[in-house]
Amino acid sequence: MSGEKRPFPWVGIPSVLMLFLVLCLTLLGLLSFLAARSDWNLTRKNRESVLAYYAADARAQRVLRRVDEALREAGPGGRSAKALDGLSAEGVRLSAESSGEISFSVPAGDSRQLEVAVRPESAEGGRRYRITRYRLAAVGDWDGDDRHLDVWQG
Amino acid sequence: MKYHSGVRPFFLEMIFVLLFLAVSCAAVLRLFSAAHAAARRSAELNAAMVLAQSAAETVQSAESPADLDRLFRGDRKTRKDGAVLYTAGFGENGSPSAGDAALRVEKSVRASAAASGTMLEAEITVFSARDGTVLFTLNAEKYCPG
Numbered sequence: 001m002s003g004e005k006r007p008f009p010w011v012g013i014p015s016v017l018m019l020f021l022v023l024c025l026t027l028l029g030l031l032s033f034l035a036a037r038s039d040w041n042l043t044r045k046n047r048e049s050v051l052a053y054y055a056a057d058a059r060a061q062r063v064l065r066r067v068d069e070a071l072r073e074a075g076p077g078g079r080s081a082k083a084l085d086g087l088s089a090e091g092v093r094l095s096a097e098s099s100g101e102i103s104f105s106v107p108a109g110d111s112r113q114l115e116v117a118v119r120p121e122s123a124e125g126g127r128r129y130r131i132t133r134y135r136l137a138a139v140g141d142w143d144g145d146d147r148h149l150d151v152w153q154g
Numbered sequence: 155m156k157y158h159s160g161v162r163p164f165f166l167e168m169i170f171v172l173l174f175l176a177v178s179c180a181a182v183l184r185l186f187s188a189a190h191a192a193a194r195r196s197a198e199l200n201a202a203m204v205l206a207q208s209a210a211e212t213v214q215s216a217e218s219p220a221d222l223d224r225l226f227r228g229d230r231k232t233r234k235d236g237a238v239l240y241t242a243g244f245g246e247n248g249s250p251s252a253g254d255a256a257l258r259v260e261k262s263v264r265a266s267a268a269a270s271g272t273m274l275e276a277e278i279t280v281f282s283a284r285d286g287t288v289l290f291t292l293n294a295e296k297y298c299p300g
Contacts, residue, residue, distance in 0.1 A: 012164065018171045020177040029185035030236070036192035043196045050203055054210060058295035061273070065297045069270045127299060128270075 049109060053136065056108035060116050060134075063089045063104055071120055071128040079120040079128060101132055113139050157231050198257075202289035205244055210294035213276045218298050219265040222274075226250035226261065237264040244282065255283045271299040 066089035071079050085096035092104045103117040117133035162297045185231025211227050222230070223236065228250060229240035239262050258281040266273045274296040 012167050014168055014171045018175050022175065022182075025178070026185075029182045029189065032188040033185050033192070034194065038190040040196045040259065042190045042268070043199050044158055047199065047290070048204060050207060054207075054292055054294055055216075058293060061295045062298075065268070068299045069268070071271045089181045109234040130297070 024132075052109035052112075053114075056114045057108040058104045059090055059092070060104075060114050063094075063106070064116070064118070064129075064131075065092065065093050067102060068093065068128055069119060076122050079122050081120060102129075103133070105137075108136060110138055111139050155270055180272070183198055198282065198289055201246065201248055201257060202244055202246075203259060203292075204248060206278045206280050206290050206292040209261050210276065210292055211277045212279075213261070213263065213274060213294050214296050216274060216298065218271055219263075219274060229261070234262065237262045239263075257281065257289070258283045271297055273297050 042113075050068045054135050066082065070084055071089070074080075074083055081096035081100050081102045084102050087094045092106055094102050097103055097117070097120075101117045103115070104134045105116070108114050113136075115133060115135050115137050116131070118129040118131050119132050120129050121127055159164075194237060194291075215224070216222055216225060222240070226240040226242070229242040231240070232239045238252070241258065241260050243251050243253075244257045244259060245251040245254075246256040260279045260281070261275045264275045266275065276294045278292045278294065282289055283285065
C-alpha cells in the first residue's frame with residue numbers, strides 16, 4: 001500500500017475541501033443574485049403597471065370633467081346620454097348605452113383598460129352625473145378555457 | 155530529511171489553497187454585494203410605490219379641495235409655486251415616522267377651478283431620506299364636480 005503512487009500527489013484534503021467550499025459559495029451567490037435580479041424585474045413591471053393605471057385614471061378624470069361641462073351646458077332638461085353619444089373627449093369616444101348611461105374606456109397598458117360609465121342626473125342644483133362603473137378590466141376576452149394545460153392528472 | 159519531505163508539500167498546498175480561496179471569495183463577495191444592492195433597490199422602490207399609491211388614493215377620495223387638509227392632517231403643509239405641498243416621513247416598514255424617517259413623501263397638489271368643478275392635480279414624489287434621491291414619482295388627478 002505504501003508503495004502505491006497517488007495520481008495527484010499535490011492535491012490533499014485541504015484542496016478538496018477548499019474546492020467544495022468555493023463551489024458552494026459560488027452557487028449560493030449565483031442563486032441569490034438571480035433571485036434578486038428576477039425580483040427587480042418584477043418590481044419594474046409592477047412600476048410600469050402602476051404608472052399606466054394612474055395615467056389612465058388621470059385621463060378618465062379629465063374625460064369626466066368634459067362630460068360634466070357638456071351636461072352643465074345642456075341644462076337640466078337636456079341631460080341625456082344620447083346627447084353625448086359619439087362625442088370625443090381627451091381622445092376618448094363617448095357612447096350612450098341603452099340603460100341611459102354614458103360609457104367610455106381608457107387604455108391602461110397593453111392588456112388592460114379602465115371602463116367608466118356615468119348616469120346623467122336631471123335634478124336641478126345637485127350633481128349632474130353619478131358614476132355607475134369605474135373598473136379596470138382586461139382588453140381581450142379570456143381564452144384560457146381553450147388552452148391545453150399540462151398539469152398532473154393524479 | 156524525511157521530516158522535511160512530508161511537511162513542505164503540505165504547507166505549499168495550504169498556501170496555494172489560501173491564495174485561491176482569497177481570490178474566489180473576492181469574486182463571490184462581489185456577487186453577493188450585487189445581489190444585495192439589487193434586493194435593496196427593489197425593496198425601496200416597492201415601498202415607495204406603495205406610499206405613492208396610498209397618497210394617490212387619498213387624493214382620489216377627496217370630494218373637494220378643502221378635504222385635502224383633513225385627509226393629510228398629519229403632514230407638514232407649505233405652499234410652493236402656487237401649489238399646496240404636503241410632506242410626511244415614513245419608516246422603512248411604511249409606518250409614519252417624524253424623527254428618523256427612511257422615506258419622505260411630498261404631495262404637491264394644484265387645484266384648477268372651472269365653471270363646472272375643480273380639477274385636483276397631484277404630483278406625488280417619494281424621496282429616500284438617507285440621500286435625498288427620488289425613488290418614485292406618480293401623477294394623479296381628481297375631478298371634483300360642483
